Each structure stands twice: as structure tokens, then as C-alpha cells.
Amino acid sequence: MIHMPVASLLALAAVLFCIGLYGALTKRNLIMVLVSIEMMLSAVNINLVTFSRLGAAPNLTGQVFALFSITVAAAEIAVGFALVLAFFRLRKSTEVKDADSQKK
Amino acid sequence: MSLATLLQAHLWTTMGPLFVVGMTAIVVMVLELFLPAASRKFIVLLAALGVVVAGVVLVHTMSVPPELSLDTMVSDGLATVSSMLLLATGLLVLLLHLDVNESEEMPRESSFLLLFALVGALAMVTAVNLVALYIGLELLSVSSYVLVALRKRHRQASVEGSMKYLVMGGIGSAVFLYGVSFIYGLTGQTSLYALAQASLSLWQHDAAIAVIAFLLIVVGLGIKLSLVPFHMWTPDAYEGAPSSVAALISTLSKTATFALALRVLVYIFNGGAHDLFPYIAVLAAITMLAGNWLALTQHNLRRLLAFSSVAQAGYLLIPIALFGTASVREWPDLYDNLLFYLAVYTFLTIGAFAVLHLLEHHRDVTMADGLTGFAKKSPWLAASFIVFLLGLAGMPLTGGFVGKFYIFTSTVQTGVLWLGIVLFATSVLSFFYYFGLIRTMFQSPLPTYGDAAQGQAEGRTPVPVATGIVIALCLFGTVALGVVPGILLHPLALVQWF
Numbered sequence: 064m065i066h067m068p069v070a071s072l073l074a075l076a077a078v079l080f081c082i083g084l085y086g087a088l089t090k091r092n093l094i095m096v097l098v099s100i101e102m103m104l105s106a107v108n109i110n111l112v113t114f115s116r117l118g119a120a121p122n123l124t125g126q127v128f129a130l131f132s133i134t135v136a137a138a139e140i141a142v143g144f145a146l147v148l149a150f151f152r153l154r155k156s157t158e159v160k161d162a163d164s165q166k167k
Numbered sequence: 168m169s170l171a172t173l174l175q176a177h178l179w180t181t182m183g184p185l186f187v188v189g190m191t192a193i194v195v196m197v198l199e200l201f202l203p204a205a206s207r208k209f210i211v212l213l214a215a216l217g218v219v220v221a222g223v224v225l226v227h228t229m230s231v232p233p234e235l236s237l238d239t240m241v242s243d244g245l246a247t248v249s250s251m252l253l254l255a256t257g258l259l260v261l262l263l264h265l266d267v268n269e270s271e272e273m274p275r276e277s278s279f280l281l282l283f284a285l286v287g288a289l290a291m292v293t294a295v296n297l298v299a300l301y302i303g304l305e306l307l308s309v310s311s312y313v314l315v316a317l318r319k320r321h322r323q324a325s326v327e328g329s330m331k332y333l334v335m336g337g338i339g340s341a342v343f344l345y346g347v348s349f350i351y352g353l354t355g356q357t358s359l360y361a362l363a364q365a366s367l368s369l370w371q372h373d374a375a376i377a378v379i380a381f382l383l384i385v386v387g388l389g390i391k392l393s394l395v396p397f398h399m400w401t402p403d404a405y406e407g408a409p410s411s412v413a414a415l416i417s418t419l420s421k422t423a424t425f426a427l428a429l430r431v432l433v434y435i436f437n438g439g440a441h442d443l444f445p446y447i448a449v450l451a452a453i454t455m456l457a458g459n460w461l462a463l464t465q466h467n468l469r470r471l472l473a474f475s476s477v478a479q480a481g482y483l484l485i486p487i488a489l490f491g492t493a494s495v496r497e498w499p500d501l502y503d504n505l506l507f508y509l510a511v512y513t514f515l516t517i518g519a520f521a522v523l524h525l526l527e528h529h530r531d532v533t534m535a536d537g538l539t540g541f542a543k544k545s546p547w548l549a550a551s552f553i554v555f556l557l558g559l560a561g562m563p564l565t566g567g568f569v570g571k572f573y574i575f576t577s578t579v580q581t582g583v584l585w586l587g588i589v590l591f592a593t594s595v596l597s598f599f600y601y602f603g604l605i606r607t608m609f610q611s612p613l614p615t616y617g618d619a620a621q622g623q624a625e626g627r628t629p630v631p632v633a634t635g636i637v638i639a640l641c642l643f644g645t646v647a648l649g650v651v652p653g654i655l656l657h658p659l660a661l662v663q664w665f
Contacts, residue, residue: 069271087338103341103564110348120355125348128298128357133346135305139340142312143333149316149326162327165403 073112080106093150093157097143104136177234181242184221184250188257191217192282200274207268207275214278215261218285222254233663236357239296244662248506249292249426254512256419257285259517259618259640263524264411266634269274270528271409273317284310284415287424295434297347297357300427303529305342307423308391315408328407331414335390335400343387349380352437359434364439374439381436381443382639385450388428392421394450395457399475405473413469417476417520418513419463425483425509428501433490448586451488454481455593462600466535468523471600475559478597479512485574485586493581498594500580502664503571507655511558511566511648518641519555520636522548529628535604540612545627549608551642558645560601561594566648568586573656 086099090101115125127155147157149163179186195214202210225247233243261281268277272502281582283306287372290303316329351357351375354365362369365643369377386397395400436443458478465471486505493501526532526541558565571594578587648655 080341084338087334093330093334097337099431100337100341103338104344107341107344107348110345111351114348114352114355118352118355122355124298124355124357125351126172127183128301128348128351131298132642135302135309135340139305139309139312139337142309143337145451146312146326146330147318150330153323153326161564162330164323164327 064144067117068120069113072109072117076109076113077148079109091159093147093159093162094144096159097140097147100143101136101140104132108132177231177236177242178240180228180234181246181293182234183224183228183238184254185240185286185293188217188254188282189226189286191220192279192286196279198434201278201517204275208265210275211261211265211268211278214282215258216263217282218254218257218261219476222251222258224562225250226541227252227613235295235360238360239299240293241295242293244500245426245430245506248659248662249422250289251508252422252506252510253285253288253292253419254423254511256415256517257281257288259467259513259637260411260415260419262633263414263517263521263637264340266631267409267411267524270524272319273409274319274472277314277317277409277412280310280314281411281415284314284419288419291361291423292426292578295359295430297351297359297431300431301340301344301347304391304427305340308340311412311420312336314412314415315404317412318407318409321407325407325409328404328532331400332404339387339390341387341396342383346387347553348381349376349383350551353377353380353383359430361428363434363437366435368438370436370439377436377439378443381432381439382446384431385437385447388424388431389450391424392428392480393477394480395454395477398458401477402470402473405476406467406469410520410527411502413472414517415470418516421476421480421483422513424507425487425505429487429505433498434623437490442491443452444488447484448488448491451481452482452586452589454478454484455589456481459593459596459600462597465600467533468526468535468604469533471535472519472523473602475597475600476516478593479516479559481593482571482574482590483508483512485590486577488586489577489581489583492583493577497577497581499660499662499664500577502662503656503659504570504577506659507648507652508574510655511570511645514641514644514648515555515558515565515567518638518645520550520557521637521641522555523554525628525630525634535607538604538607539610540608542608543611548628548638549628550639553605553608554642554645556601556604558649560598564646564649566645566652569652599625 082098083102087096090096111125111129151157199210235241286555287303287306312329312333315332316326353369356362390397458474458481462471462474486501489501502612558567561567561571575587
């Protein structure tokens with residue numbers, strides 16, 4: 064097996080998580096916001112799998128956890144895209160700025 | 168895991184209610200496909216029946232000593248008492264849903280999604296494994312996102328509210344899970360009992376990462392609990408949602424998430440509680456101040472209730488924050504405080520949303536101005552609304568006062584008096600906007616020009632049977648817990664919490 068340092072894998076996850084968080088908070092398109100949330104969840108999966116192999120006490124639980132997290136994320140994003148579709152039918156737009164019918 | 172351990176696991180004791188509600192949800196889902204739309208009422212009643220049966224199962228297994236099955240589900244005090252509260256909440260919401268379903272013409276999916284949300288909530292309070300807790304949290308959240316979007320009469324607000332809820336909720340789960348992944352990495356464990364034993368060494372050896380994990384978990388749960396500064400989605404989701412769903416996301420998901428937060432934070436971080444839990448105290452103080460402050464300027468009734476529920480989340484966070492200074496001997500008191508106030512808050516909020524549903528549907532009232540003359544036209548309904556508002560404000564003789572008083576006493580006992588003072592001061596502040604509403608109810612309506620004026624429908628507001636029952640039960644709960652709080656406090660004092 065090629066030796067992989069834990070630090071670089073965790074750094075990858077951290078960078079991915081931060082990009083995702085930044086995107087989710089700043090992107091103007093709803094689809095991009097959902098993609099950013101998906102990136103945050105991917106970062107979590109990288110973390111879990113890394114720890115499951117190279118953590119302080121390596122065991123399989125992390126990979127099982129990652130499988131659950133992938134499944135749940137898929138369900139969440141499916142609901143998200145259904146909502147984007149419903150929103151698009153109402154407003155003919157997927158821009159965040161058009162979600163303004165409620166009072167601020 | 169061998170077959171023998173699976174057979175010996177006490178699954179019925181720990182998962183009985185969850186199983187019953189889950190099966191009901193699946194049966195309801197299948198029936199909804201085949202039955203005509205006219206039998207909508209029957210479906211909701213069937214769902215309510217399932218919740219009642221689950222309650223019977225729960226009471227039946229209560230006498231059995233606490234069990235742990237498969238290292239994942241537990242039937243300890245916290246699980247049993249919160250499950251009881253969650254099932255009662257589910258029943259009240261379903262009864263309210265019976266009328267909301269008719270008047271909003273909601274799609275068929277609504278009743279089984281309510282049940283799946285209840286299953287998720289039950290899993291959140293009975294599970295002691297981080298994987299199972301996460302699944303429960305997401306089952307509740309994803310069902311709520313869909314439920315919020317199902318309001319047909321105000322399609323756009325509903326979809327927008329749901330969208331905002333989903334984006335914030337999605338970020339919340341991701342942040343929570345990122346924190347959890349560090350806890351797993353440092354210990355290699357996901358069982359809360361194993362983590363509780365490793366807690367001290369975790370704090371002594373890897374304090375830096377433990378702090379990061381703690382903050383990530385608190386922020387993630389803070390988004391779900393609508394704590395300030397993560398509360399942005401709350402008013403929009405409440406405004407968009409059908410009334411029964413608004414009642415659901417403000418009570419059911421709050422009860423479940425507070426129980427989860429209590430378990431996760433206290434079990435994993437009790438080693439460093441003295442240094443870590445003050446962060447929660449600060450968060451509670453900010454939430455109380457900002458929630459009440461934002462509610463002061465609101466005229467939209469739903470948004471007002473939303474901000475009031477943000478403020479209530481701040482009050483509810485105090486018992487958790489006090490774990491930082493409390494000795495183990497004082498822990499049961501904090502559990503009592505949290506669960507008692509959650510019970511009171513459930514009655515008050517569901518009652519308030521039931522009255523609000525009647526106001527919106529029969530009188531078309533959405534703004535506070537629309538309440539003028541309400542006390543004269545339907546005195547009984549107005550009186551119950553006043554009781555709920557006073558309860559939320561914390562008036563003596565309602566459960567709200569007793570709950571707040573016990574939390575205040577705990578802050579004094581554990582030596583975090585400043586938090587108690589913030590609680591007291593913000594409660595005083597909250598009287599302004601609750602009394603503002605009550606005053607409006609007694610004002611006579613302005614002379615109307617044409618039919619532009621809102622909420623000037625003639626005569627009394629008709630009260631459908633199911634909503635009437637919900638309001639009566641909530642009223643009874645509020646007043647009973649205010650006048651004789653012992654009926655709940657004495658049983659709570661006997662519970663073996665952990």
C-alpha cells in the first residue's frame with residue numbers, strides 16, 4: 064500500500080469543507096448552493112474513511128458511517144432538487160435573489 | 168454479531184414505540200396510494216391511532232428496567248420520558264393536522280411524512296450511537312423539509328420557506344457530522360457510552376481538536392435548534408409552513424434535538440465540561456436577547472411566534488449550559504428542568520398555532536392588527552390565545568412561569584447567576600410584545616372602508632371539533648402545570664435519567 068500521511072488527507076477534507084461552506088453561503092444559484100452542501104458532506108466522508116484506516120484506533124465503523132452518510136446525503140439532495148424544480152415552476156428562475164416573497 | 172446476541176437483544180423494550188410508529192407510517196403510505204382523496208380524514212385518524220398504540224407500548228415497557236440493545240438503542244430515563252413527550256406531541260399535531268389538512272387541501276403525502284418525522288425524533292432520543300443519532304436527525308429533518316413545502320394556498324412562500332430551511336438544515340447536518348468525524352477519529356468509537364468513558368483522556372490528550380469538534384457540533388445543532396446567530400431560516404420556514412407543520416417543527420423537532428444535544432454534549436464532553444460549556448452559556452444568552460429583541464418589532468403573527476420560539480430555545484439551552492458547573496449530584500435537576508420546560512413549551516406552542524390556524528383560515532388574519540375585536544367576537548378562543556401568550560411570556564399560574572422559575576433556581580444553585588438574570592430580564596422584555604397582542608384583541612376594530620380591512624369577518628370564529636380538542640388539551644396542560652406543577656415534577660424527580 065502506498066503510504067499516505069494522515070495530515071494531507073485531513074487537509075484535503077478541511078479545504079473541501081471550507082470551499083463547500085463558502086459556496087453554500089455565497090453562491091447565487093440554488094443548484095450551486097446544493098452542490099456546495101454536497102461538497103461539505105463529501106469532506107466529512109473523506110474524514111471518516113481516513114480515520115477508519117489511519118485514525119487513532121482504526122476500525123470499520125468509519126466506513127459504515129460513511130456509507131450511511133452518503134445515502135442520507137443523496138436523499139437530502141433529492142429533496143433539494145425537487146424543491147428547486149418546484150421553485151423554478153413558480154418563478155422561472157433558480158436564483159437565490161428571487162426567493163424574496165417573504166418579508167425580511 | 169452472532170444470531171444469539173441478536174435474539175437476546177431486548178429490541179421490543181427499546182424500540183417498541185419506534186417500531187409501531189414506523190409500521191403505521193408504512194401502512195398509511197400504502198393506503199394513501201389506494202384510497203380516494205375523500206378518505207383523507209380516515210387516514211389521519213389511522214395515523215393518530217398508531218401513535219396512541221405506540222404510547223400504550225411505551226407505558227407497558229416502562230416498568231422493565233433500562234435495557235441496552237445492540238449497543239445502539241437504550242431505554243433509560245431520558246429516552247422514555249422524551250419518547251412520551253414526543254408521542255404526545257405527535258398526537259396533538261396529528262389532531263390539529265386533521266383540520267389543517269381539510270382547509271389547506273394538502274397533498275396526500277402529508278400524514279405519513281408526519282409519522283416518519285416522529286420516527287426520526289424517537290430515534291434521536293433512544294439512540295446512543297452517533298450513526299443512529301445522525302440517521303434519526305436526518306429522517307426528522309428531511310421529512311420536515313418536504314412537509315414545509317406542502318402548503319397549497321400560499322405556494323410560493325411555502326416552497327421558499329422550505330428551500331431556506333433545507334439549505335440551512337443541510338449546512339447544519341454537514342457541520343455537525345464534520346465535528347462528529349473528528350470525535351470518531353480521536354477515539355475510534357461511535358457508541359456514546361464508550362465515548363463517555365474516553366471523555367477525560369480525549370480532553371487531556373487532544374484538547375485542541377476536542378474544542379474544534381465541540382464547536383462544530385454545537386454550531387450544527389444550533390442551526391437545527393434555531394439558536395441566534397443561526398436562526399435565519401426560522402421565520403421564513405414558519406411563515407411558509409402549514410400550521411400543523413409549523414407546530415411540528417417548533418415542538419417535535421425541538422424536543423428531539425434538545426434531548427440529542429443533551430446526550431451528545433454531556434456524554435462526549437463531560438471531561439472538559441468546565442471549560443467547554445461556557446460557550447453554550449454565551450450562546451444561550453445571545454439567543455434570549457436577540458430572539459426577544461427581534462420579536463419586539465414583528466407585526467406578522469407567524470413571524471412573531473417564530474422569533475418567540477427562538478427566544479424559548481435560548482431559555483431551554485440554559486439547563487444544558489449549566490452542566491459546565493453542576494456537580495454530578497445536581498445533574499438530575501437539570502434533566503428535570505429541561506424536560507419540564509419542554510413539556511410546557513409543547514403545550515403552549517401547539518395551542519398557539521391551533522388558534523392561529525383558526526384565525527388565518529376563518530378570519531384571514533396574518534398580521535397583529537387583524538386581531539382587533541377578537542376578544543369580543545369569540546371570547547373563548549381569545550381567552551385561550553391569551554393563556555398561551557401569557558404562558559410563553561412566563562406569567563404566574565401558567566406552566567411557563569413554573570418552568571422558567573425552576574431553570575432560574577438551577578442557575579442560582581450552580582453558581583451561574585448571570586445567566587439567570589439574563590433569563591429574567593429577557594422575560595420581562597417579552598411581556599411587551601405578548602401584551603401588545605393581548606391589548607390589540609380588546610381594541611374595537613377601526614371603521615372599515617370597503618372590504619380592504621383584514622380580519623373583520625362577522626360573528627364568531629367556528630371551531631372544528633379536532634382543533635377544539637387540541638386547544639382544550641393544551642389549555643388544560645398549561646394551566647395544570649402552572650397550578651399544580653407537582654403532577655409532572657414528582658414523577659420527573661423519580662426518574663433514573665442515565
